[in-house]
Amino acid sequence: MTTATLQAEPQPVARVARTYLNERTTIASWLLTTDHKRIALLYMVSITLFFLIGGAAATLMRLELLTPQGDLVASDTYNKLFTIHGVVMVWFFLIPSIPTVLGNFLLPMMIGARDVAFPKINLASWYLFMGGGAFAVFSILSGGVDTGWTFYTPYSSTYANGHVIAMATGIFIAGFGSIATGLNFIVTTHKMRAPGMTWMKLPLFVWSLYTTSIILVLATPVLAITLALMALERAFGVGIFNPSLGGDPLLFQHLFWFYSHPAVYIMILPGMGVVSELITCFARKKIFGYQFVAAASVAIAVLGFLVWGHHMFVSSQSIYAGMIFSVLSFMVAIPSAIKVFNWTATLYKGSISFHTPMLYALGFIGLFTIGGLTGLFLASLAVDVHVHDTYFVIAHFHYIMVGGMVMAYLGALHFWWPKITGRMYPEWLAKLAALSIFAGFNLTFFPQFILGYLGMPRRYHVYAPEFQVLNVLSTAGASILALGYFLPLGYLLWSWKYGKIAGPNPWRATGLEWTTPSPPPKDNFDTTPIVTEGPYEYDPRATEAELRAAHA
Amino acid sequence: MPEIALAPVEHQFENAEQQREAATMGMWVFLATEALFFGGMFLGYTAYRTYYPEAFAEASRHTLVAFGSINTAVLLISSTVMAFAVRAARMNRRGLLSILLLVTASLGTAFLVIKGFEYAREISEGLLPGPKFHIETSDPVHAEMFFYLYWLMTGVHALHVTIGVALIGFFALRAWLFDAFRDHDTPIDLLGLYWHFVDVVWVFLFPLIYLAGRHS
Amino acid sequence: MNEMHPTPRTYIINCVALLALLGLTIAAAYLNLGPFNTVVAMLISLAKGGLIALFFMHLRYSKPLIWIFAGAGVFWLGIMLVLALGDYLTRGWR
Structure with missing residues (x-):
């Protein structure tokens, strides 16, 4: 309809710029699109829905934990809740979040390409993701799964109730969506760069997506075969994990964590890339030590594959293997610390402004540092015996996943929102949301460090009465956090229609994506850009001088 | 623009060479993924064989080494024919390409038929893991483990062969009927890479399964 | 395109070598080499896989x-x- 009118009378619409959003507007044009920007939006809507499902489960859990007794849900329901929360948040929100939404949207634009290398595979990855999601939702609605997101055998393969096979199938299928995305990004980064865009001129976000993709394509297949083996064992009673079949349950853990530890870096690396972009823009400064930040991404991706055994220190793994895994785990701290130090050094003598994305970026640095340092406690063999499977672990990885990754995702969403929609979000509401998320987050999870240190085990819906105060604090924090999450959901949608028109480059940021109109046209650039300078050519002194002139 | 009318270049690429290199690289990345997919099963096999070498050797002697050896030869020859098919596509020899692809697909089918007979005989001997599994060895539990891994790994491999045969047959028809790959041999190239990869997996499976305990 | 490509001769030699290695690995399996049976079998497999990758998959020319x-x-x-x-x-x- 619309397209027909567009072609019939070109005159009236000539004033409205052709963008990827208004080029064609039928539902089919969205569901069959191969445009990386539209696929990014498809992913954005989908993962937001999954975030709401995972968040609902978390809300119920926090409500239950208000009191030491189990008065809201039964233990069985609680088991299902934390499984839903884990599975949905890990595989259907965190893993896809930044790569599939912002990565899909930005990667081709940042390297000056018209699209990713394989647009059809890109669309297929979304359908795989949704197909996997459908299985997961079916599994939840038809009674749920109580194994925890880790599916440890032989419980999952033999004794657990519920729809374990449907859930595993969902993750299996969604995994191939991940692989398709990773494959696309790797080839795109290698082959689609604009003339002059050498590796050392790539934005650090591209480096982080590239290294994330390496993990996606090399780790995800191992998860796929592991879950397939578990499901076969459950379906047919033959397999290699159950001790009664002569198997070794630890083999499942080896295979599972060979994927799931690197998966942590799938979640955090893109966030680190985002922070590099935000810090430089809002400090108006070149990144400190570009090569080191880029190389640290590669180092994290590779080292991330060598540490999985630290999840198995108390699982009767060989103590010698435990020692090796412990040492290797400590080594991951080196590239992570390089990044944190370099971001901090970037801020030094910068011309810093505290727009919403910057608040999220600064929040990320602080919270990631806490999460990372507590990881070192857990990587030491002796301390881990004490805090293994307690709330200390929960707090540690939520500082990385929520304090790190979700902060980075929201920061990125706000930073590139004007590029995606062409509109600005309302700044003061956004700042309020960012601050309540930061406050709510810390109030939720800092008490959990203490709870864990005092010995409260994870995955129980009842607990000793002396833990109640800290649990009430945590639940109170969670409600502030929830409020903070609902705010952006509301005002971002509002700004889509009513926000201030942003213009091509509201942040005066460098980077090729800001050289094209907002929202961008379908092919991103009118002519293929030619790159002659590095990614972060900001000048803090000039910015200061401008500011002084403006306020004089 | 090159003077010969090359493959249609999709809008995201600048030229045919970029398109070709991207496709080839994509295939190699996919094969790396596949290697890790099989790798999980290979790890299972290696771990248990390290722990129960005797049980695995005894069980391995119950496999049908003649079937396995012939099948290895069949796959190796099919790979050779596939290599010639890729060459024919590069030289734009449509008739030769279709014939060579059909020969490759037939050899792949032969592999599956032989495998099918082998499976049938093993089922009749009670070597399919499950309630009816039966074997005369000193450690039947881990012999069953061996046979589970055998069925699993050869089964997943056979699935890959089946997909390969279907694609090769389909491409043969497209070459024959529509001259589909004139000046556009990248798809054949990628198909070849996939087929050779499936061959490499079998090259490693063969000694692990059929030859583990032959000497004693 | 402009890359070097193997000749039919290379393919035939490669095929013969692969079949010879297949014969060798079967023969070696029936000799008692102690723990080296597995080592030999895996080395031969690596050689075969290497030949396939280098020549059939054109890795040597990539x-x-x-x-x-x-x-x-x-x-x-x-x-x-x-x-x-x-x-x-x-x-x-x-």
């Missing part, structure tokens, strides 16, 4: 980048096997 991707699959497989076996082989140590 750019270094393709070597890196082919190598990455093997390398990461190695990480998985080595570190996991590091657990299995040392569990009995005291």
